[in-house]
Amino acid sequence: MAEDLNNDSSESDTFEVIDTNGPVQIIKDNGDHTFTLCENDLATILMSKNLKDTPVVVVSVAGAFRKGKSFLLDFILRYLTCEGRPGWMGDPEEELTGFKWRGGTNRETSGIWVWGQPFIRTNPVTGEKVAILLMDTQGTFDNQAIVRDSATIFALSTMLSSIQIYNISQQISEDDLQHLHLFTDYGRLAMQDDSSDSKTKPFQRLEFLIRDWAFEYEFELGATGGKNYLNKILAVSENQHEELQEVRHHINNCFENVGCFLLPYPGRTVASKPQFNGKISDMEDDFAKGIENLIPYFLHEDILQSKKIHGQTLKGKDLLYYFKSYVEIYQQDTLPEPMTMLRATAEANNLSALASAQEKYTENMDKKVGGDHGYLNETDLTTHHAESMELAEKEFHSTRKMGGSELSKAYLDKLEKYMEDQFQQYCKINESKNIFKSARTPITLFIVLAV
Numbered sequence: 023m024a025e026d027l028n029n030d031s032s033e034s035d036t037f038e039v040i041d042t043n044g045p046v047q048i049i050k051d052n053g054d055h056t057f058t059l060c061e062n063d064l065a066t067i068l069m070s071k072n073l074k075d076t077p078v079v080v081v082s083v084a085g086a087f088r089k090g091k092s093f094l095l096d097f098i099l100r101y102l103t104c105e106g107r108p109g110w111m112g113d114p115e116e117e118l119t120g121f122k123w124r125g126g127t128n129r130e131t132s133g134i135w136v137w138g139q140p141f142i143r144t145n146p147v148t149g150e151k152v153a154i155l156l157m158d159t160q161g162t163f164d165n166q167a168i169v170r171d172s173a174t175i176f177a178l179s180t181m182l183s184s185i186q187i188y189n190i191s192q193q194i195s196e197d198d199l200q201h202l203h204l205f206t207d208y209g210r211l212a213m214q215d216d217s218s219d220s221k222t223k224p225f226q227r228l229e230f231l232i233r234d235w236a237f238e239y240e241f242e243l244g245a246t247g248g249k250n251y252l253n254k255i256l257a258v259s260e261n262q263h264e265e266l267q268e269v270r271h272h273i274n275n276c277f278e279n280v281g282c283f284l285l286p287y288p289g290r291t292v293a294s295k296p297q298f299n300g301k302i303s304d305m306e307d308d309f310a311k312g313i314e315n316l317i318p319y320f321l322h323e324d325i326l327q328s329k330k331i332h333g334q335t336l337k338g339k340d341l342l343y344y345f346k347s348y349v350e351i352y353q354q355d356t357l358p359e360p361m362t363m364l365r366a367t368a369e370a371n372n373l374s375a376l377a378s379a380q381e382k383y384t385e386n387m388d389k390k391v392g393g394d395h396g397y398l399n400e401t402d403l404t405t406h407h408a409e410s411m412e413l414a415e416k417e418f419h420s421t422r423k424m425g426g427s428e429l430s431k432a433y434l435d436k437l438e439k440y441m442e443d444q445f446q447q448y449c450k451i452n453e454s455k456n457i458f459k460s461a462r463t464p465i466t467l468f469i470v471l472a473v
């Protein structure tokens with residue numbers, strides 16, 4: 023719209039105001055096996071100045087209900103708030119706050135929350151400035167009727183994160199691996215995509231986090247023991263179900279990095295005392311030490327990697343398109359086929375390229391035809407339009423796209439149509455600045471010229 027042409031400020035001011043100083047629910051379970059994206063709230067966060075044009079690191083914690091996911095995220099919050107300085111774990115007597123934890127035994131509805139404030143960091147190795155977004159998921163996994171809902175939450179959070187922390191109690195079971203089946207299938211398709219560079223893996227980092235690890239004599243606590251344990255679990259044997267053999271075969275092809283961390287039992291107070299409020303002094307020492315080692319292992323500045331899809335780095339504004347496309351495919355009664363997931367990815371991929379290209383066009387047009395500029399003669403205006411179109415098309419083509427050339431051609435057509443429409447608006451604005459034409463009578467013309 024012409025009115026919006028000069029609006030280059032943060033778009034967040036066009037959203038309904040929400041409190042972003044805490045957890046914000048972005049995906050709601052409607053209770054009938056469908057999910058709704060809280061678009062206003064998510065857009066408020068992703069389109070904020072800090073996030074909109076900054077590559078995003080999305081850290082997600084997923085897995086069964088009441089296994090300490092939110093609790094862990096609250097320590098991640100402490101780590102990030104203190105920028106990992108020594109002593110970041112905090113006062114041993116301090117209550118643990120942030121994402122809501124200690125859900126009790128009551129069933130809670132599933133959904134996804136994010137922390138309303140991103141953490142801005144620069145990776146000292148790559149020099150990349152990133153915004154870290156923390157994502158808390160709630161799936162129940164405890165009742166057959168709602169297994170599908172949990173699988174949906176697990177799928178959405180895996181697809182949208184750059185680090186998926188898969189929180190598991192005691193040991194990795196076949197059921198836990200079963201949840202990954204959809205991704206390994208999707209991954210195979212994505213890697214076969216004709217526009218794909220076959221070296222690009224569809225997902226980035228998967229970390230199994232095993233709670234209450236009891237076999238320290240077999241595999242030591244921490245990341246090294248975890249890696250060895252994982253190797254054992256992922257070994258393929260003939261008596262496994264075919265599907266699970268496949269998952270094992272493909273897990274390393276689908277994720278760029280797969281790790282595992284073994285955490286010990288936290289002690290009875292943490293595990294079962296209702297009055298426990300998160301004080302470190304109530305935890306077993308080994309457990310507190312484990313948390314202290316675990317978080318830098320996940321989130322040390324040196325290893326932060328922004329979310330990539332098909333090799334393309336996602337900024338806050340891009341992530342919004344992926345959220346929209348993915349939530350949409352989870353509206354049906356059945357879990358989507360990997361092929362549908364692939365299509366949705368390709369759509370979102372093209373949509374975000376289209377949006378960047380459109381932005382490029384208006385940004386460049388505004389440089390000469392924006393509100394503060396004077397009248398431009400017709401030849402200069404047309405030349406400037408042609409230049410802006412060229413820049414926008416270049417921007418569109420600079421993004422690697424999934425879904426083949428036919429799909430991207432459809433989006434390119436949309437881009438051209440958009441630019442032509444916008445150009446008509448710019449022409450009108452420009453024309454209104456033409457004092458010779460807007461002056462209707464000789465006397466007004468005289469006044470205008472005299473001023």
Ligand code: GDP
Pocket residue numbers: 086087088089090091092093094122123124125233234285286287288291292293294298
């Ligand atoms: P979520 O539903 O997975 O987010 O779980 P919460 O973070 O709400 O925590 C549920 C309960 O698990 C709390 O009472 C915590 O004290 C407890 N808890 C946290 N970490 C651990 C752990 O490693 N082992 C055990 N057994 N309990 C834990």
Ligand code: MG
Pocket residue numbers: 091092093122123125158159160
């Ligand atoms: Mg929770």
